[in-house]
Amino acid sequence: DAGVTQSPTHLIKTRGQQVTLRCSPISGHKSVSWYQQVLGQGPQFIFQYYEKEERGRGNFPDRFSARQFPNYSSELNVNALLLGDSALYLCASSLADSSYNEQFFGPGTRLTVL
Template sequence: DAGVTQSPTHLIKTRGQQVTLRCSPKSGHDTVSWYQQALGQGPQFIFQYYEEEERQRGNFPDRFSGHQFPNYSSELNVNALLLGDSALYLCASSGGDNRVYEQYFGPGTRLTVT
C-alpha cells in the first residue's frame, strides 16, 4: 500500500519565479491538505482540497494556489516566489467524510528560493 508521495524532493528557484509541487494521496484517501514548515517551526496549514474544491484555507496569500484532480492527486502552485517561501512543503491525505481522521503525511518537498 503506497503512502503519500510528493515530487520533487528538492527544488531550487529564484525570487519572482513560479513553482508547482505535486502530491499523490494514500490509497483510499480523497482529501489532500498542504502545509508549509519553515525551519525550526511546526507545519502551517495552507489549504485543503476535497472533491476537487478548496474546502478550507489558512492564512496564506493568493500567491499560493492549488488544484485537485479527479484521481485525488493535488498540486500546490506558488507564484512570485519570495525568499521567505523557502521551506519544507508537506502534503497530507485523509478520508473526506465527517469522521475525524488523522492525516498521513508525505516526505515533503524542500523548496529553496535564492
C-alpha cells in the same frame, strides 16, 4: 500499500519564479491538505481539498494556489517566489473531510528560493 508521495523532493528557484509541487494521496483517500514548514517552526496550514473542492484556506497570500484532480492528486502552485517561501512543503491525505480522520503525511518537498 504506498504512502503519500510528493515530487520533487528538492527544488531550487530564484526570486520571482513560479513553482509547482505535486502530491499523490494514499489510494482511497479523497482529502488532501498542504502545509508549509519553515525551519524551526511547526507546519502551517495552507489549503485543504476534498472531492476536488477547496474546503479550507490558511492565512497565505493569493500567490499560493492549489487544485485537486479527479484522481485526487493535488498540485500546489506558488507564484512570484520570495525568499521567505523557502520551506518544507508537506502534503497530507485522509479518507474524509474531518480531522477526526487520521492524516498521513508525505516526506515533503524542500523548496529553496535564492
